[in-house]
Amino acid sequence: EVQLVQSGAEVKKPGESLKISCKGSAYSFTSYWIGWVRQMPGKGLELMGLIYPGDSDTRYSPSFQGQVTISADKSINTAYLQWSSLKASDSAIYYCARVAFGSAYCDYWGQGTLVTVSS
Amino acid sequence: EIVMTQSPATLSVSPGARATLSCRASQNVSSNLAWSQQKLGQAPRLLIYSASTRATGIPARFSGSGSGTEFTLTISSLQSEDFAVYYCQQYNNWPLTFGGGTKVEIK
Numbered sequence: 001e002v003q004l005v006q007s008g009a010e011v012k013k014p015g016e017s018l019k020i021s022c023k024g025s026a027y028s029f030t031s032y033w034i035g036w037v038r039q040m041p042g043k044g045l046e047l048m049g050l051i052y053p054g055d056s057d058t059r060y061s062p063s064f065q066g067q068v069t070i071s072a073d074k075s076i077n078t079a080y081l082q083w084s085s086l087k088a089s090d091s092a093i094y095y096c097a098r099v100a101f102g103s104a105y106c107d108y109w110g111q112g113t114l115v116t117v118s119s
Numbered sequence: 120e121i122v123m124t125q126s127p128a129t130l131s132v133s134p135g136a137r138a139t140l141s142c143r144a145s146q147n148v149s150s151n152l153a154w155s156q157q158k159l160g161q162a163p164r165l166l167i168y169s170a171s172t173r174a175t176g177i178p179a180r181f182s183g184s185g186s187g188t189e190f191t192l193t194i195s196s197l198q199s200e201d202f203a204v205y206y207c208q209q210y211n212n213w214p215l216t217f218g219g220g221t222k223v224e225i226k
Contacts, residue, residue, distance in 0.1 A: 047215045
């Protein structure tokens with residue numbers, strides 16, 4: 001069964017850095033794009049960007065370009081989302097999702113990582 | 120950026136009744152449209168892709184239709200486990216974009 005398992009909840013202060021992870025299993029990790037999706041409290045879904053772990057090709061949605069960094073380590077089937085300097089407005093649930101082969105919809109989702117940024 | 124608009128924002132439906140959810144794209148997205156369900160406190164789950172194809176394991180009471188800019192998700196007979204928020208997503212153009220969601224609640 002395809003699984004995406006994300007790292008646990010984080011509580012950080014403004015200005016701190018953070019890297020969260022998403023580990024894929026039971027499929028060829030290097031052959032599917034992985035996306036990161038933000039869900040702010042009580043709000044909808046926003047795609048932040050995609051990475052192709054096979055060659056680390058990365059695409060960012062315009063709203064998130066320069067705000068976060070998406071990376072992957074294919075040797076351990078893990079994708080990452082990182083911030084260099086968190087803001088209170090980064091408080092949200094972050095989901096990783098596998099993008100269907102040959103298409104661009106999200107077919108499997110991780111369980112989500114809650115990030116809370118508060119002084 | 121293609122804007123996806125879902126209506127209504129909230130739909131109150133009795134168990135066993137039919138629910139019809141709408142999604143409109145600001146530009147033509149062909150049939151590159153997916154629907155996902157999100158229950159409270161859970162991750163989204165894919166229901167429909169290519170506008171009308173059910174994902175693996177999705178019951179037949181869920182059906183999708185439409186193409187171009189107008190799409191519909193129909194739940195033929197609502198079960199208790201179907202009360203949730205539903206999102207449409209276009210994947211025809213970058214950036215991929217989601218609608219704001221329709222909450223289906225018990226009437």
